[in-house]
Amino acid sequence: MESERKLQILDTAERLFSERGYHATSMRDLAAAVALQGGSLYSHINGKEELLWRILERAADEFHAAIVPILARDASPADKLRHAVHAHVRVIAGTLDAATVYFHEWRFLAEPRRSTFLERRNHYEQALRGLVADAVASGEFREVEPKWATLLILSAANWLYQWYDPDGPLSADDVADRFIEMIFAGLQPQAEQVALSMAT
Amino acid sequence: MESERKLQILDTAERLFSERGYHATSMRDLAAAVALQGGSLYSHINGKEELLWRILERAADEFHAAIVPILARDASPADKLRHAVHAHVRVIAGTLDAATVYFHEWRFLAEPRRSTFLERRNHYEQALRGLVADAVASGEFREVEPKWATLLILSAANWLYQWYDPDGPLSADDVADRFIEMIFAGLQPQAEQVALSMAT
């Protein structure tokens, strides 16, 4: 059971950690932002690092939940990958504060949480790499190294948190479309590139 | 005139800011790492934020110095871009601590330094975008939007600081080769893709 107050504190901490960074945000900054006295926070939470941990868990849950149904679909590997990358970008753009903390502030977790976080993130990336490897095996992609192709895709997608403006002209899907079009074009088998070019 | 001691302090701060973050590094951590007492730092430097500023200036200088001679070369836009991206990746991989601070910690600059930093970084990115636009204009690239193609390239390259291991099997140039090959393949005009495919 998560009380409303607890969620408000978590959401506010997420925003402050994203804007100012974990260490640059004091518990009194946070308390003031939810109209409490400093000490009163501790009747709702156990400590600062627990806040960070819960924010990171929540973000990891979002990424995971976004791609699981796609992995289970009955579709070609490249199609699944396309949808998974779309979903990944949508999570980043849709939860910018959480994504910023996710990519920026996890370093400040103490062990063993830090290791747990990294294992989970690694597991997620392996799922995407599996799709890339399958797309190569099925002939949808040319013979690229799945490791580097996956890293290219994730690098481009993850950098979003540094520049994406939800109030800008492009939706998250628009951005994802552009990136995926350019990256996937570079991964097509040569024959398919010709076929695509002739078809349009 | 930069004294040896000053440089040692700057280098050490760069490493600590990279490893722990700006706010999580105390001036006494830094002093201990250069075998001084806390207060003694201030006979060499003026304050903590000035350290951050000088580290960021140094990093910006490296990026700038790496591409200026390439921009001035007599070569095609796509060739210049290829070399510029290589140089960019080499700077990141060769100065990982500085790059981490450059991409991570600049947010903690106070104004007006923060704005100065962002203007300078923007100016650098415009230079690369110019090369992409020229490559489209010359027909070396297909009709992509220079803004998004440049962002794709920089996103992939900049993410390096998150994962690159200098002790790993791949040199910075190896990594750059792989990324550039995949990205550039997606930017070729269709006719050229066929030609490339036939030539090999």
Place this chain on the structure above:
DNA sequence: CCTACCGATCGGTAGG
């Protein structure tokens, strides 16, 4: 949920 407090530590300075 507040008041009042804890010891520790922060960046920085004075004086030598």
Place this chain on the structure above:
DNA sequence: CCTACCGATCGGTAGG
């Protein structure tokens, strides 16, 4: 470059 110190602030707790 050190010692000794400054006021401010840190995360967290006790008692109500």
